[in-house]
Amino acid sequence: METMKSDNQRLPERGMPQVNQDQIRRQQKAARAAISFGVMILLLVILFFAAINIGSLKVSFGELLKGLFVEFNDNVATIYDLRFPRIIISMLAGAAIAVSGVLFQAVLKNPLADPGIIGISSGASFTAVLITAFAPTLYFITPIVAFFGGVAAFFLVYCLSWKGGLSPLRIILTGVAVNALFTGLANAFNSMSGGNLSGVASIVEGNITQKTWDDVSTLFPYVVAGLFLAVIFIRECNLLMLEDKTARGLGINVNKTRIVISLVAVLLASISTAIAGAISFLGLIVPHVGRILVGSDHKSLVPFSALTGAFTFLLADTIGRTVAAPYEVSAAVIMSVVGGPFFILLLRRSRKYAS
């Protein structure tokens, strides 16, 4: 490589082979991205059907289709009522959290930003816990309340880590503190309520065992709206990767854009937290893997992260309910066990953020 480069500098007219190399490299990357998308879709479909069939009840694929669409089947009905909601919730929440991570990373210019780590999810979960504990009849506004909790947490992190600029490390440190505060508060309320309010406990522990189709219909519109907004802001996310002044010179109101995209990210993280509980590291790992496989252009990164997020959450949930059956380990716990070491690996490998 070195010799090629210096050759090229001495004889610019002999640059042709290098140009072809660039093209080949770009085509290889495009091919890798296409394959990654294909494989991820395939894996998600396989996992979806596997998850339907994993557990004490088992039905064949034929039986399943027949039971769903042709005639009533007891087993299929039970699976439809118990397993389907949690599978769909896993996928929706996974996609939402992963895309939320992508957006936070773009807005904060910090590849280590994760809605769980920087306290957004715990802010949302705390307010959701408050509603569930004190005004359970208002359960239908839980997503909205969770959103405001998330906004409050984000506001805290943003303001407290602002010192004439946002240093990646300071955001993480402030986030850790805010996260600890809200997690502590949520746990405190959980304990004070005797730990027997199952709704409260399920938010705190990220337990999605008892989710129903009602929860699916609560989560669905918000996640779809959030993902739609994320797609709309793809161009802005890309431009935010430039220096702020440069983006501004291209006619982008950087501050306003930051706020709007942050709100979308908070929305995605809070809503999924309200239904599926606080999950850490998902919003960190998925976009990171995405950048390696499909590149950092948000045009590919956003959809790929949505797919991979759905897959990862569903995988964590499915492993969680099989690994020690009949006991269940929540997806949040699985993600922490896998995510913690991964986060350390990232810090160790990246000279840019941990120096």
Place this chain on the structure above:
Amino acid sequence: MQVSENTAMEVKDLSFAYGNNKVLRQISLAVDAGKITTIMGANGCGKTTLFSLMTKNLTPGKGKVKLDGKNIQNLHLTEFAKKVSIVHQYNSSADDITVERLVSYGRTPHQKMMAGKNEEDARLIEWAMDVTNVTKYRDREMSKLSGGQQQRVWLAMALAQNTQILFLDEPTTYLDIRYQIEILKLIQKLNREYGITIVMVLHDINQAIHFSNWIIGLKDGKVVVEGAPDEVITMETLQQLYGIRLSVTTVEGQKFVLTV
């Protein structure tokens, strides 16, 4: 300089302060269309602040900056970006973005949200890459380019904006001498062949003399030197600007300042 029909940008009674620290004191000046104007001065003279005010990155305390007779404060950022492009001193991008994609970002102010590239966009992106001589790297990733090559790509991005005026903040800062000259010659070519009005901040006095039509020298937030470089650069004005005695000599009809 008098404000005339040929004025591309006019600065009128401009003052700016950070708290009690007055950085600019009632500055007035005019940038001639089709010329290369260079802002000079010692560290802390207010040239960066003036640059930021003229590029709509700061809001004036008093006075105004006018573009085509309109106060730029009243111009929407997108409108401003269609008329003025800026290459900042420090730039960064995603490591894996290709040159062509980055240059295409220059079309942002002309594109509607979610709209793709049209023919005009494609033509200007090609032109910008051609002029700056980066077409051969179009598929290469930014992180694989040298500093000089990267600077040309940033310049290409600004050119793709297709504006009347181009601002450059110390465009040679991170470059070695060969790339410094290369980029300055390129800027000169943009001015001569395409009639683009250039406003830049330069540190090197000799480069400023050689490559500009007009010099604006700042000292303590005021314009103390203004005019064609051959006329206004003297031992006395340099002493005034930088507070140091420097010999000025002429070699083959060209003025040089001995900076050692």
